[in-house]
Amino acid sequence: MTTTTKSQYTALYAEHEKLGASFTDFGGWQMPLKYSSELAEHHAVRRTAGLFDLSHMGEVWVSGPDAGAFLDFALVGKLSAVVDGKAKYSLICNDEGGIIDDLISYRRSDEKYLVVPNAGNAPVVAEALAQRAAGFDVVVDDQSAATSLIAIQGPDAEAILLALVPAADAEAVCSLKYYASTGITVQAGDQDMDVLLARTGYTGEDGFELYIPNAQAAALWTALLAAGGEKLVPAGLACRDSLRLEAGMPLYGNELSLDIDPFSAGLGPIVALSKPGDFVGRSALEGKKASGAGTTTxxxxxxxxxxxxxxxxxxxxxxxxxxxxxxxxxxxxxxxxxxxxxxxxxxxxxxxxxxxxxxxxxxxxxxxxxxxxxxxxxxx
CATH class of the missing domain: 2.40.30.110 (Aminomethyltransferase beta-barrel domains)
Incomplete structure (x- = not known):
């Protein structure tokens, strides 16, 4: 007896169909693989800009007085040390030190963080965070199903985005540092949208990731393409993979898994063994480091x-x-x-x-x- 998993579709699926995208299954989601030529899309990101639908990614909000302390326990990094408006790349590991996922956490305030896991791992990470929250004064709120994520990546990304940003928010965009986030307004057609803007990406280029409610995704996508003109092309997962490979960025399921420890993956520096208190996987990770995993063995x-x-x-x-x-x-x-x-x-x-x-x-x-x-x- 066989079972089939129902495919999931982002709020932008119809837009991708209009653009003639070829689709592929990725983590249970029907995602655009490419629109025309994956090679042309790759070069566009390196030379001008590309537009990606990343709405299959997860968005888990952690809020409450113990938010920082909780993430210090749940993840291998010291998230409580991140300043407001900045982000940190980290890992969530199991008790044996295996990698459940790599993720980015954005500190919006001392009591509010956004944790962004990878697509196929989003439900697992959300569940793990909810289980690990016991004993902490926090609320773990998985908003993945209600949130869309659009990325604009490439040398012209900032200029294109500025075309949709009111003058009052232009400086916030231009001054935003890498691995930082801020709230801005984006004007898409006749809509003014409140957007969480992050200067992050998975391509090795400058660029931004924009978090918005699903209902606003299509309008924002269309407005960005119009603003970019010939300098902006829709880009699929095929070129995203070749871009991240050139940038030496790991992909979960390839370079990272439950069978891989952070030290072997070259991610030892992000494991904060110096932080006080316990965290999930600490004992196992201390043992792996002591044994020389990834360095001498x-x-x-x-x-x-x-x-x-x-x-x-x-x-x-x-x-x-x-x-x-x-x-x-x-x-x-x-x-x-x-x-x-x-x-x-x-x-x-x-x-x-x-x-x-x-x-x-x-x-x-x-x-x-x-x-x-x-x-x-x-x-x-």
Whole structure:
């Protein structure tokens, strides 16, 4: 007997259909994979700007007098130390130190935070936060189903957004720092919308993410496309993946999972073992760090740069002298750089930058070099 999971659709699904999008299932959501050419969309984000529907992501509000202390307990980072208006990248782990999800938390005030988990993990993270809230004076409010998220990414993102922002809010947009958020008004047609604006993204470019109620999503999407003209293209998940890979950003399910610890993933610095008190997974993570996970034992996430033309793909073996020393987690030809790139977990003794390895491309070894991440860094 088989069961089928009902697909979910964002508030912008009809807009994507009008634009001729090709759809794919992602975390149970029907999301635009591309609209025309994924390569053209990739280059648009690097050169001008791209517009993404990220409404499949989760939005969980945590509020109350113990909000900071609660997130210090629930997540591996020290969220209570974040200043109002700033954001922090963190992880939520299980008791064994495995990664449930990576997420961004925005501190809106000392008693109010917005936690944004990844699409497929949003229900799991919301449930975990609700369970961990016992004993804390907080309210965990999952607003994922009622919230849309639109991202505009690329060198022209700020100028395009400013075309829809009243003069009184223009300085708030221009002065907003990376990993910070603010409330602004956006004028979309005959509507004035209150938007939570964050200068964050998953592309390696400058850009913004805009949080709004579902009912306003279509008007905002249409207004941004009109304001951007030829400099703004709708962009799908295909180019989002190639953009984040060039930027060396991990994807849950590829580089991160319950079987991976933060130290092996190169995320040890965000685990705040120095913060006072207990947090979920602390004991296990202390043990993993003490054992040298990702530094002297096991495998560590590295970047691979191809010297040939063929790209390594997820699960392809990484070899040295015919012996398997690792496994590719993500890989593709880099549209920006012009050569293949990949992320891979490799035995720690072979992770020195400049080391020459091979990737087994279906029985044929292809040469790669271990390099520092990210592969691509924008010029500021």
């Amino acid at each position: 096991g495998r560590r996430l590295v970047g691979l740069q191809g010297t040939g033309r063929r790209a390594g793909r997820s699960h392809y073996p990484v070899t040295l002298d015919g012996n398997v020393i690792g496994e590719v987690t993500s890989g593709a030809p880099s549209p920006t750089l012009g050569y293949p790139v990949a992320l891979a977990y490799v035995d720690v003794e072979h992770t020195e930058p400049g080391s020459e390895v091979s990737v087994d491309l279906r029985g044929r070894p292809e040469p790669f070099t271990i390099v520092e991440l990210p592969f691509y860094r924008r010029v500021k």
